[in-house]
Amino acid sequence: MAEHTRANLPPLALHVPEPKFRPGDAVDFAAVDVPPAGATRRPDTADAARSFTDIAYGLVRVLDDENNAVGPWDPRLSPDMLRRMLRSMALLRAFDERMFRAQRQGKTSFYMKATGEEAVSVAAAHALDYEDMCFPSYRQQGLLIARGWSLVDMMNQIYSNSADRLQGKQLPIMYSAREAGFFSISGNLTTQYPQAVGWAMASAAKGDTRIAAVWCGEGSTAEGDFHSACTFAAVYRAPVIMNVVNNQWAISSFSGFAGAESTTFAARAVGYGIAGLRVDGNDALAVYAATQWAAERARTNQGPTLIEHFTYRAEGHSTSDDPGQYRSAGEPTAWPLGDPVKRLKDHLIAIGEWDEDRHAAQDRELAEEVKAAQKEAEKNGILGHGLHQPLDTLFDGVFEEMPWHLREQQAQMIAEETASGRPWDRK
């Protein structure tokens, strides 16, 4: 019983969000508002953010139900560019399949797929300049793939093997690739948000021409870092594109636990005076167009853009997750915005620039490419017992120069190893 009840007032009730569908439920996404493609206006990139706040509550879509590209956001890409994007997305999917299986085979400890969200990272990477700096979360491996980064290098990291550029120091998939403009991924959520803003501020302060782009999930927008970053980005008009990947699920917590029952994530931009776009994240052309628009805004000192990519996490959060425990198995196929790979493929077919046979052949070719990369990477070893990294590298990189207390601890470790009679490699 409540301690302070008053007879003349109704008792208060706490609202705890609850997703519409749980395991076993029939799924009907009719309540998800999907405006027709081409219906959303495209403001000039020089317009004041407050003049188009309606877009933060709408949905930018280019590909319509007949697989045509329509409306003012159509980026009018060449067939070659469309095919390149399709290839990157299909390669990402093939890579994910292979590495997921590698984890299940015990070759590594952990993996995270981007299935159903391929357009979000791949289309953005194609719309950005290669020199622009990306601050990804853990599900934007598509940036590296679209930028043509070596699959073998990515796999070496996943296996923590002897060729791992991160020397086995990071959890699998927490890549860092400075040469590819890809910042070191953190496991702590949204910490990259203010960092991307800081990078963009530095670029602007130095009179550089490069911009920054950053990604987080919708669940992570609840972190303080997100709001600190929005404030900084707005205040200094930082040349940064802030992407929120709304894939509906943060492990088992649906988007309602980040506030989606009452507003959109793009609308977070409104309170900060930042340009906000809400985009069909399964529509590669819409993602490309929004990124291109935001990049132009950033490059012309119009400041940051917050883009919500409305998409769906078609598989588990990670190899450690079983979504069957908390959501209906019918959700991924019922998702009203479809499969991003299929939608781009169907568009290319619709305009006569692709066909099912070529697609099937490409899928086979990509599967072979991934398989060959895996074979190559496994020559450098798979995860196991930390044996791939020289023992003394454990202490490298804590500081630029190793202080005495770390040298002492390193000596202790080596003495332990000698006493164990099981020698590990040394540098």
Added chain:
Amino acid sequence: MTMTEEPTTRMNMIQAINSALDVVMARDPDVVVMGEDVGYFGGVFRATAGLQAKYGKTRVFDTPITECGIIGVAVGMGAYGLRPVPEIQFADYIYPALDQLVSEAARLRYRSAGEFISPMTVRSPFGGGIFGGQTHSQSPEGIFTHVSGVKTVIPSTPYDAKGLLIAAIEDNDPTIFFEPKRIYNGPFNGYWDRPAENWSKHPAGDVPTGYYKIELGKAKVVRDGEALTILAYGTMVHVCTAVVAEAGVDAEIIDLRTLVPLDIETIEASVKKTGRCMIVHEATRTSGFGAELSALVQERCFYHLEAPIERVTGFDTPYPHSLEWAYFPGPVRIGEALKKIMKDG
């Protein structure tokens, strides 16, 4: 200590810090200063006064009031190639930035195998004795010394403040630079009811106007002695000096200056010589940096010790307002510990 033929002038600790920032900003265009009120106004303690006018608003700027944002942005700026010197207005306000400091700045070099570094120096006034109450008086150094990948530096004089700050800024690893605000204006001796001194009469208030560095990780013996070793830093160096003088004890007082990396050699040599060790800090006692010092001395000097190691610290309470001087490890608490350690053994 780097000796220099450069001209010197009298400075208090604020002026010395300001001079350090000025000198290093003039030498390196990548150094940027940021924080709440540091720009046009020049900082609530005036440590950044005049810098914005001299170096412009893209190198010295005010920030939104979000410590998480300040440090997060500084990580990004460091990744770009700048050398940020963010100010956290009071150490008591550093906690919202903890994740960015602990999981990001301190770990970036390690997790990226050197692809990205975080060469920032976080300046922050810390410590009590100014009637700041619990939100303007804390000494959280022990939180940072516990974190791998970050250095912690605490000066006790204007001369050291300038040389250490320049060294910290030029260092390629993240450094927490705690400034004992009680001694910004003068070497407070712990006798709060006596007239305050200022730095103008203290030899370490004589500060070179140009560039010099004091190497991080080097302690300073501020008083040679034979009877016992006192380990202190920041404000407590001056309190200990005064108490030792009053008691007429031949103590060797070591100002640690850098807590991580620690100058263990100087500590070890001194304790082995004196056979007694007293550790003094203003921070709360439990799990304070004194516990680490005590463990190190015990591990390395056990057979030379003639008495149990003494720790003199603040109490494990929030920093009080009206009862500030009951909390502060002042002359009485230190004096009693001194009697005890000299009687034992």
